[in-house]
Amino acid sequence: MDIAGALSVDHLKFLADGFKLTLYVAFISIVLSFIIGIVFGTLRYANIPFLSKVVAVIVETIRNLPLLLIIFFIFFALPEVGLKLSPTVAAIAALTVFESAMLAEIVRSGLNSIDKGQIEAARSSGLTYIQTLVSIVMPQALRRMVPPIVSQFISLLKDTSLCVIIALPEFMHNAQIIYAQNINFIIPIFVVVAFMYFIVNYCLSLIARRLESRQA
């Protein structure tokens, strides 16, 4: 084991670059998939003729595909039909597609968990369907959704490492390059990588706990 060699300044900088890209890709994907997930989840919940069915089919299809396949498809198959994306954009696109579908399902079941009686109470007082959704159902459902949404974000952050297969220079990718040079680097590099993933994800779960307890 060569700790000093493994954790040289150059290596740490290189790891930091990878880590920054991981955070960047994860962050953009989180924001996009959060928005899309809420829209799709709500559309599916709302039972709009035809539209809800279409959304259901899309969401279910994506949810049942391995993320790796989606990454491959976007990076390697789309260029065949003339859509060539850089590894970063392809990674963001793939993660967004996949996580949107996961979040849509979380949103839908969150909305479904609100007692129908409350909806009837609101509707019977003259509120429209949309008003009921926005001011009665959504706020309560969002609170219940915080834990599953955050754990989905944590998996998203971890899943960015799957983008090594399209040579996205993210955290895991750069770590691999370093320990590939020298077998003695493996353990120290792994420890650092594990530690960094842990720190970020742990912070996320702390935030989630704060949000939950504040609303309880």
Added chain:
Amino acid sequence: MIRFDTVNKYFGDFHVLKNINLEINKGEVVVVIGPSGSGKSTMLRCINRLETITDGELTVNDLKVNDKKTDINQLRRNIGMVFQHFYLYPHKTVLENITTAPMKVLKQSKEEAEKVARYYLEKVGIPEKADSYPSQLSGGQQQRVAIARGLAMKPEIMLFDEPTSALDPEMIGEVLDVMKALAKEGMTMVVVTHEMGFAREVADRIIFMDHGQILEQGKPADFYANPKEERARLFLSRILNH
């Protein structure tokens, strides 16, 4: 004011309401009783279109409830509803529970809506609970908030679906008192309840339902003393003896 004209309703193949004919006048207090599953809730819920009728005609203030041209939200603001399980909004304070519909539907300002809300909270006897959350209230208090929430829309009609059935016995009285006061002020009320004391004191009419039909109706005193239908007699003896 409310008129059922040979109304039928099916849930799939199941015939829940059978040829309902009923007219309820302004200011009348009507109590609906009958065995479980006889269609009481369903009939009540048709009035504000929480359920849609299959055929016949149902009008409220001469407006056809199930007509496509009827603005259902317009109709509903005139009909308050109180449920067995209260259904207060748990994420809103008592005051917000009451002001939501007046602000969103009647476009009242916040100040105005809160003034109205406090007035009705006073009226149902819990002005000090304005800033509490529903989970901090007893069942009886929650139901009184639900009544205040309905009244804040200044409806002409109030519907009650077993408003005291989910309450502990010692809280039933406080809710019934509010409802009695309302009845005496001339509110048009349709109340599904087995509370005989309430019916005797303020109801103008009792309606007995069984298997989706209105089997018998009459003044409370006559009905309780001398029900004509065998099934009504059986039903009364059951609720009296437990």
